[in-house]
Amino acid sequence: xxxxxxxxxxxSGGVDSSTVAALLVHEGAEVVGLTLQLWDQQxxxxxxxxxxxxPVGRCCSLDDVYDARKVAEHLGxxxxxxxxxxxxxxxxxxxxxxxxxAGRTPIPCSLxxxxxxxxxxxxxxxxxxxxxxxxxHYAVNAWDERxxxxxxxxxxxxxxxxxxFLFGLTQEQLAHTLFxxxxxxxxxVREHAREFGLRLASKPDSQEICFIPGGDYKQFLAAYMExxxxxxxxxxxxxxxxxxxxxxxxxxxxxFTIGQRKGLGVSSPTPLYVLQIDPAxxxxxxxxxxxxxxxxxxxxxxxxxxxxxxxxxxxxxxKIRHRHxxxxxxxxxxxxxxxxxxxxxxQRAVTPGQSAVFYDGDEVVGGGWIF
Amino acid sequence: xxxxxxxxxLPEVFEAMRPYWMESYGNASSIHRDGQRARQAVxxxxxxxxxxxxxREAEVVFNSGGTEGDNTALCGLLAPxxxxxxxxxxxxxILRTAERLATRxxxxxxxxxxxxxxxxxxxxxxxxxxxxxxxSVMLANNETGVLQPVEEIGKIAAxxxxxxxxxxxxxxxxxxxxxxxxxCHLLSISAHKIHGPKGVGALYVRRGTPVEPLLVGGKxxxxxxxxxxxxxxxxxxxxxxxxxxxxxxxxTLTRLAALRDRLEQGILAITGTRVHxxxxxxxxxxxxxxxxxxxxxxxxxxDLKGVALSxxxxxxxxxxxxxxxxxxxxxDKTEARASLRFSxxxxxxxxxxxxxxxxxxxxxxxxxxxxxxxxGTAQ
Numbered sequence: 001x002x003x004x005x006x007x008x009x010x011x012s013g014g015v016d017s018s019t020v021a022a023l024l025v026h027e028g029a030e031v032v033g034l035t036l037q038l039w040d041q042q043x044x045x046x047x048x049x050x051x052x053x054x055p056v057g058r059c060c061s062l063d064d065v066y067d068a069r070k071v072a073e074h075l076g077x078x079x080x081x082x083x084x085x086x087x088x089x090x091x092x093x094x095x096x097x098x099x100x101x102a103g104r105t106p107i108p109c110s111l112x113x114x115x116x117x118x119x120x121x122x123x124x125x126x127x128x129x130x131x132x133x134x135x136x137h138y139a140v141n142a143w144d145e146r147x148x149x150x151x152x153x154x155x156x157x158x159x160x161x162x163x164x165f166l167f168g169l170t171q172e173q174l175a176h177t178l179f180x181x182x183x184x185x186x187x188x189v190r191e192h193a194r195e196f197g198l199r200l201a202s203k204p205d206s207q208e209i210c211f212i213p214g215g216d217y218k219q220f221l222a223a224y225m226e227x228x229x230x231x232x233x234x235x236x237x238x239x240x241x242x243x244x245x246x247x248x249x250x251x252x253x254x255x256f257t258i259g260q261r262k263g264l265g266v267s268s269p270t271p272l273y274v275l276q277i278d279p280a281x282x283x284x285x286x287x288x289x290x291x292x293x294x295x296x297x298x299x300x301x302x303x304x305x306x307x308x309x310x311x312x313x314x315x316x317x318x319k320i321r322h323r324h325x326x327x328x329x330x331x332x333x334x335x336x337x338x339x340x341x342x343x344x345x346x347q348r349a350v351t352p353g354q355s356a357v358f359y360d361g362d363e364v365v366g367g368g369w370i371f
Numbered sequence: 372x373x374x375x376x377x378x379x380x381l382p383e384v385f386e387a388m389r390p391y392w393m394e395s396y397g398n399a400s401s402i403h404r405d406g407q408r409a410r411q412a413v414x415x416x417x418x419x420x421x422x423x424x425x426x427r428e429a430e431v432v433f434n435s436g437g438t439e440g441d442n443t444a445l446c447g448l449l450a451p452x453x454x455x456x457x458x459x460x461x462x463x464x465i466l467r468t469a470e471r472l473a474t475r476x477x478x479x480x481x482x483x484x485x486x487x488x489x490x491x492x493x494x495x496x497x498x499x500x501x502x503x504x505x506x507s508v509m510l511a512n513n514e515t516g517v518l519q520p521v522e523e524i525g526k527i528a529a530x531x532x533x534x535x536x537x538x539x540x541x542x543x544x545x546x547x548x549x550x551x552x553x554x555c556h557l558l559s560i561s562a563h564k565i566h567g568p569k570g571v572g573a574l575y576v577r578r579g580t581p582v583e584p585l586l587v588g589g590k591x592x593x594x595x596x597x598x599x600x601x602x603x604x605x606x607x608x609x610x611x612x613x614x615x616x617x618x619x620x621x622x623t624l625t626r627l628a629a630l631r632d633r634l635e636q637g638i639l640a641i642t643g644t645r646v647h648x649x650x651x652x653x654x655x656x657x658x659x660x661x662x663x664x665x666x667x668x669x670x671x672x673x674d675l676k677g678v679a680l681s682x683x684x685x686x687x688x689x690x691x692x693x694x695x696x697x698x699x700x701x702x703d704k705t706e707a708r709a710s711l712r713f714s715x716x717x718x719x720x721x722x723x724x725x726x727x728x729x730x731x732x733x734x735x736x737x738x739x740x741x742x743x744x745x746x747g748t749a750q
Binding site (some may be wrong): 032078080082083086123124126127128129 | 665667668669671672674675704737738741
C-alpha cells in the first residue's frame with residue numbers, strides 16, 4: 001500500500017473482521033473500526049419461549065461489541081458503534097416477517113448486505129473521510145479493464161464462499177469495498193489472527209440468522225408479531241397432493257418452506273415434502289421427493305455485476321440456496337427486471353423468496369430473487 | 372465540548388483527596404484514631420455539602436452518584452398504590468426507575484414539556500391525584516440545559532402534601548442550590564459533573580422524610596446508606612462543591628455564558644441550524660439541530676478531528692434511540708438524530724470555542740454533500 005489509505009473496517013467482533021482490521025493496520029492503512037448495532041438481542045426476550053438472556057456470541061450482542069472494541073484497542077485504532085437498528089428493522093426484519101407470512105422463505109443476510117452492510121456503512125465511512133470499507137466476507141472483487149466493470153468472484157476458500165449473499169452489490173459499492181480475506185483460507189485467517197495476538201482467534205463461527213436466538217423462526221414470528229400488536233393473518237387451509245386431492249389441513253402457510261418434510265401433520269407410507277405454497281388460496285401442495293424437482297426458475301429484482309444487463313440467452317451456473325451446488329442452466333431475459341432460467345437437470349426445491357445467483361466460471365454474473 | 376458527560380478533576384480536588392488513599396486510609400466507622408481521621412474528613416465534607424445545598428449536615432447522605440440518589444429517592448419513598456409525577460425529559464436514572472416501579476404497582480405520570488423544553492408548573496398541578504406521594508423533576512436538563520421551574524413546582528408539592536425530589540446532577544455548579552428555596556425534600560447530585568471524582572455523590576434528605584435505604588447492611592450514614600464510606604471520594608466531592616460555590620460567586624458564569632453564546636452564534640452562521648431549548652438555560656449548554664445531517668456521523672467525524680461532542684446523553688448513546696428529550700419536545704426522529712449537544716467546561720477558553728468553529732462548518736458541509744450521494748442498491 002503506497003499511500004496511507006483511510007479504511008473503515010466493518011467489525012462484528014468475530015475472527016474474520018477482526019483479522020481484516022489487523023491485516024490492514026499491519027499494511028500501514030489508517031483504520032477506523034465501525035460496528036453496526038442492528039438488533040437489540042434483549043428486545044423480544046421472554047416472549048413465546050425466547051430466552052431471557054440471549055445466547056452468547058450472537059451478532060450485535062453486547063459481548064460481540066465488547067470483543068470488537070477490545071480488538072480495536074489492541075490495534076490502537078479508533079472504534080465506533082453505529083446504531084442502525086431502525087433501518088435494520090425496516091429493511092430486513094419486516095420484509096423477513098412479511099415474506100414468511102406470504103408463504104415465501106426469505107434470506108435476511110442478502111437484504112442486510114444490500115441495505116446495511118454496504119449502503120449504510122459506505123455512507124458512514126464517507127462521512128468520516130474514508131473512501132473505502134473493508135469487510136470480513138470471503139469473496140474477491142477486481143476491476144476488469146476490458147469490460148470496464150468491477151467483477152465479483154469466488155474466494156480461494158470455496159467452503160467459506162459468501163458471494164451468494166453479495167450478488168446485490170452495485171458497481172459503486174464494489175469499487176469502494178475491500179475483501180482482504182478473499183485470497184485466504186479460514187485456517188490461514190485463524191493463523192493470522194493468532195500471529196496478530198487476537199484473543200478471539202479460535203472464536204467459533206456464527207451460523208444462524210443474527211436476530212433469531214436459537215434459530216427458531218416460528219418462535220420469532222410469533223414474538224415479533226405480538227410485540228407489534230399484529231395478528232398473524234389466518235392462513236390455515238387445505239393440504240393437497242400433486243393431483244389436487246385434499247389429504248389434510250394445516251394451521252397456516254407461514255409454517256412451511258418448499259422442500260420441508262417434518263411437521264406436515266399428514267401421514268403417508270412414503271415421505272412427503274412441501275412442493276408448493278399458494279398464498280392466495282392458502283393451499284399447500286405436498287408430494288414425493290422426485291416431484292420437488294423443477295426445471296425452470298423465475299427471478300426478479302435483478303442486479304448485474306459482470307454484465308451491464310442481460311440482452312440475450314446466456315449459459316450460467318445457478319445457485320438457488322446457500323448450500324446448493326450451482327447447476328447449469330440457460331438464462332434468458334424475461335419481462336421488465338425479470339429473468340427466466342431453464343436448468344439442464346431439474347433442481348430440487350426451487351424456493352420463492354430465496355435468491356438465485358448466476359455464475360460464469362468463478363465470476364458472479366448477477367442475481368435476483370426467486371418468485 | 373462534552374462537559375455535561377463528565378469533567379476532569381481540578382488539581383485542588385486531586386490534592387485534597389491524595390492523603391486518603393495511602394496515609395489516612397482508615398475506615399471512617401472504626402473507633403481507633405486512624406478511623407477518626409477518616410471520620411473527620413467525611414464530617415468536613417459533610418459541612419461543605421451542607422453549605423453548598425443550604426441544608427443541615429445531618430441531611431446529607433453520601434452515596435455513589437446521581438443514579439443512586441435518583442433510585443433511592445424513588446424506590447425509598449414509593450410503595451404500590453402510590454402515585455409518582457415525573458417528566459418525560461428526565462435522565463434514564465429516573466425514567467427507568469419509574470418504569471420499573473410502574474410494573475410493581477406504583478402509578479406514574481410522565482409530564483410532557485413545552486416545545487421550549489420547559490415543564491410548565493400547571494401541568495404538574497393538573498397531574499395531581501389524591502394518592503400523589505412524590506413529584507420528581509430535574510433542575511437542569513442534561514441535553515438542552517433548560518432550567519426547570521423547581522420553586523413553583525415545590526410550592527405545588529407543598530400545597531398537595533406530596534414529597535418533592537430534584538435531580539440536580541446537571542444543575543449543580545451551574546446555578547446556586549438552595550433546598551429551602553426549592554421547597555424540595557430530596558435532591559441528588561454527582562461529583563464528577565462538577566470536577567470531582569467519579570463514583571461518588573450525595574442525596575439531600577430533608578429531616579423527617581421517610582426514605583427507606585436502597586442498600587442495607589451496616590449503620591453508615593445514619594442507617595440511610597450502608598457500605599464503608601468512600602473516604603477519598605467524599606473528600607473530593609466536598610472540595611469540588613466548595614470550589615463550585617466559589618465559581619458561582621464570581622464572574623465565571625457570565626464568562627461561560629458569553630463563550631457559549633459565541634459558540635452558538637458561530638454555529639448558527641451555518642445554514643440549516645437551530646437551537647433547541649428556547650427557555651432560560653444553564654450557562655454552559657447548547658443543543659443544536661443540523662438539517663440533513665446524521666448526528667451520529669457528525670459526532671464520529673468531529674471526534675476524528677479531535678473535537679469530543681455528544682448526540683445526547685452519554686448514558687444512552689453508544690447505542691440506540693434518538694434523544695427522548697428532543698422527541699418529548701416535539702421533534703421527529705430525524706430531527707432528533709440530527710442534533711448535537713455542546714457543553715462547555717467552566718474552564719473553557721475562547722480557543723476551545725474557536726477550535727470547534729474551525730472544524731464544524733466543513734464537517735457539516737461534507738456530510739451534507741455525501742448524504743444523498745450513496746444511493747442505488749439492488750432491491
